[in-house]
Amino acid sequence: MKIKKILTGFIPEARGRDGLLLAVLLARQSGAELTVATIQPPPWPTPGPGRADEGAWRAYLREQAEDSLSEAREIAGPDASYVVHHNKGSGRGLVDLARRQGADLVVIGSAPHGTKGRIALGSTADQLLHASSVPVLLAPRGWGETAPAAFERLTVAYRRGPGCDEATRLAAKAAAQLGVSMRLVTLLIQGGLIRGGNAELETAMVERLRDQADSDLRSAARGQRRRIEVEVEMAEGRTVKEAIDSVAWVDGEMIICASSDSGPLRRVFLGDTSLKIIKAAQRPAMILTRQPGKQ
Secondary structure (H helix, E strand, C coil): CCCCCEEEEECCCHHHHHHHHHHHHHHHHHHEEEEEEEECCCCCCHHHHHHHHHHHHHHHHHHHHHHHHHHHHHHCCCCCCEEEEECCHHHHHHHHHHHHHCCEEEEECCCCCCCCCCCCEEEEEEEEECCCEEEEEEEECCHHHHHCCCCEEEECCCCCCCCHHHHHHHHHHHHHHHHCCCEEEEEECCCCCCCCCCCHHHHHHHHHHHHHHHHHHHHHHCCCCCCCCCEEEEECCCHHHHHHHHCCCCCCCCEECCCCCCCCCCCCCHHHHHHCCCCCCCCEEEEECCCCCCC
């Protein structure tokens, strides 16, 4: 994955600043072009005497857009491009604008109702994570308050399969572009593997899964070590959150998840496990589009 054009949606709130600061950091480190967009509802066409109200509404939208982009400029500076795009939904507007501009990535902040330091998905993220034709990067709530100076490592949530192998290859390209290392982490969730509570049988199954995951991780890493440094690790726990919390995370970390294999090709489609990873993450998380993996 080569990152040349980054699109971020901005609103003058904390979540908008989190997403914008994340996009600025990524653009600077990757050398990509950055476009900052404010998505507004389309002005309605009103016939007859109602045109006076329409004019006032259009003026209000223009003023609101100017204020939003003025604040964005104070953060992103003069090197970024700034646009106003009209759509009934902010997520759908970003999907449409990314397609029109040929963006490689869309960046947004967390929904405001989430826990600080974690990612919560609101309507904008939901629209993007089920329709975007380019990867989506999400900033945890409050990320901008303690943003690192640079990215240090990309961590791929790895599970053997054509889709995830292709996602690993794309992540390795992004790591090379950013000048960082990559880590492959497989989650080994131990809770509820065996019905009936047969502890001996469950222990044996965990050992087999652990051996298989170790073999899969080492095989996947070998294919990428020609270009970057690659680490492998297993994260174990009885839940996804427990497993995620069991491994160490550097400040300048980004988590990368593949889209579900059941989703449409070349679209972002969030599966159950990736959703749990994102909600448990305390670092920015990117969801790649589903790629036609090599069989």
